[in-house]
Each structure stands twice: as C-alpha cells, then as structure tokens.
Amino acid sequence: MAEKREYRMEELARLAGITVRTLRFYRERKLIPPPRREGRIAWYDDHHLARLRTISALLDRGHTLSGIAELAEAFDHGRDVADLLGVGTPTEEEPVRLTPEELAARFEGEVTPENLAAAMELGYLGTDGDEIVHISRRLLDVSSALVREGIPLAEVLAAGRQVRRHADALAGLFADLVLRHASEEDLPRLRPLARSVVEAELSLALDRRMRGQSEPG
Template sequence: MDREAGTTVREYRTEELAEAAGIPVRTLRFYRERKLLPPPRREGRIAWYDDHHLARLRTIAALLERGHTLGGIAELTAAFENGRDVGQLGELLGIGWSEETPVRLTPEALADYFEGEVTPENLAASLDLGYLATDGDEIVHVSRRLLDVSSALVREGVPLAAVLETGRRVREHADAMAALFTELISAHLPQDALPRLRPLAKSVVEAELTMAMDRLLASGSGPGSASGHTPSS
C-alpha cells in the first residue's frame, strides 16, 4: 500500500513485510517484542510497516550473520537511536567549512570495517566523539581519513577502544594547537585571513609531529625498545 504524506511511502502489512524480509511472521513479531523494530503505524487493528522497518530487518539479518547476538543488536540499535543526527553533528563540528570527506555506511558495512569491534561501548564512544552520526537508516562517519586510519590500526591489532581513547586525547591537543594558531593570526592579521592561512598551520603541525616522533625513536622510547633503551648491536 502507498500512502501520501508529502512523498509516496511504501507500506506493508505484517505478512507482506515478513515476506519481503525473508523471515517468518513469528520472527518479525519476536523482533518487535524485543524492541528491535520501531512501532508500526496503526490503523485500527492493522499494523502498517514501511521501508525503514524493512531496512532494519535486513540490518538485523546481516549483523546476525556477522556473529552479533540479538541482545547485542538491541544495544547497538539503542546507541544509534540515542546518537546525534547529521544536522546536530554539523552544528557541533562546523561541517561544511571542514576539508574532511564524510562517508555514508550501513550498520553492516561499519561492522565489516571493524570486525568484532563494533560493540555498544565503542559505538557510544564514537557517537560521543562526533566521529559518527545517524541519517535515517544510514550511519555517517565524519572523516574518510579518520575512518581509514582507525580501521588500519584495528587491523594491525590495536583495540578500537584504545584508538577511540587516543582520538579523544589527540582532539584535546588539536583544539589547543588550533587556538594557538588562531590567536597568532588574530593578533597580527584580519580575521578573514584565517581560512587562507589554514594550510600553513597544518604544515607546522605535521612537521612538528614528524620531528617529535623522530626524537622519540632516537631516544629509544619508541616501539621495540626495552626499558627506555635502544637494543645494543
């Protein structure tokens, strides 16, 4: 059935939705009882579902295939529903002025990026940091570069929880560095010079970080050192 509400929306009775999702009606009702599905629209005794419910059922099936339990899926769903949407995230981070490229993901695609690491705790931390936001049935990661770096670190064996905690600490330092450079420009140049000179700040930070890591490795405090000393040859 189609219903006009500004745009045409495909709707399904219970049996039709179960057939479209490839599951028994009793499974659909079980998911609804477990609150894995949003409530349907009611018209008398008839329950009407739409494509958002169908997308949710397909996500549940995909996450079950990836080893998630129904309890875990329910917790993930609750975390998503309590997270910021894209509009709120844009206001918080000033997206639009940023050079970062957002990435749209399905929940199952996110699970594939971080196999075994997409827990309710990690998801809540990502939403709290503003790395992730929701847009209908999709997830939006704020930065392609951060997504790729995070998934690469996880593939190397670093727990996602540790990556997120480091990201939180890095942001504190990044905010401080951004404030320093903004103060420098504001003290000597018109405010509208800041966007134009932004690449200079990025170059300074990259150069200083590179030299700091070189100093750390040279001091024997980097990876592979023991008790703060470089291995003897």
C-alpha cells in the first residue's frame, strides 16, 4: 500500500501547475476540501492534488468555475461505490472507473450537475475517493454513443429511467416463472435464456416499428 503523501501549499501549487494565489482562491470557493491543520501549517494530500488537476482539465474543456463548484458538490455528496455495487453481488456487467475529466470527455458539454445527480439517482454512478464508478461498461458505451449522435444526455437518462421500469417488470416475470417450476438456485443457470428472450423480442419490436414508419401513410 502506497504511503500517503502530504504537501505544503507551495509544493501542492507547483505540482498542480497553478499559483499559490489561485490555490487560495479555489480553497475560498470550496472547490477543494479543507486541508489538515497542524498548528498554523496547512497540509494537503493526493486527494487535493487530484481535485486540482481535475479542475484544470474541466476548465480546459470550457466549464466555468461556478459549474465546477456545483459538480464538485454533487460529486462529494454522491452515492458511495459500495452502496452502488453492493458486496459480493454477482453481475454480468463490468463496472468502469473514471476520473471526473474522463467522464466529461465521454459526454462533451453534457456533464452538468443536474445530469450527474440524475445518473447517481438511477444508480448508474457512484463515487470512490477521487474516482467515479459507472455500474456498467455496456450502458456507459451506449449512452455516450447516443450523445455523440446528438441525443441530449438528459433525454438518454430519462429514457433509461423508463427502460429500468420495464426491465424490472420483465425480470420479475421471469423470476416468477422459474420459481413456479424450479427453484431460486436455478435462476443463475437460466438467466441467459431470459436475456435471449428479451433481446429477441426487442429486435422483433424494432423491426415492426421500422416497418410501420417506412410504410406509406
């Protein structure tokens, strides 16, 4: 385990590539957490350094300091990753760890406090120190692809909320079906069959929708 490093204000500013005056300004705006005090000496750590580098990256991407302050507040009050993923919960989905600037790069211009709060409420995002954890690489890739196609992230998240309700209903239907004829221990083994049924039915439904839209009125 790496030894925790601490820095005086001047060293932290130098490592972050900013001036001491800028560091004081960020601290006054509560963009970084308070330092550890030892008498009159303020000690900063790698958490502060990571946050300062994130601020610089977000500023380079066009975010304002006010927007960054709101993002930092949402980030600091986000769901803990342990609460998001649970302990020992089996899943086929692969969580993805991201820095805030990596998340901003994925959704250029769409990472707002409102969207961040919505994603955390849905359970897509959790926090782990200076990192953000997305619960599913597949959902992350699909949602960022939709945003690149010009669909606003807020609408992608709203659609995700509706899909969640339908998916919960489908999962309940399948679980009830299995439990009427088998046991709870059979659920993991039969899970791929349920997924195949849903994927096939969604594919057929999309075919019907596209045919309906292409037919002359």
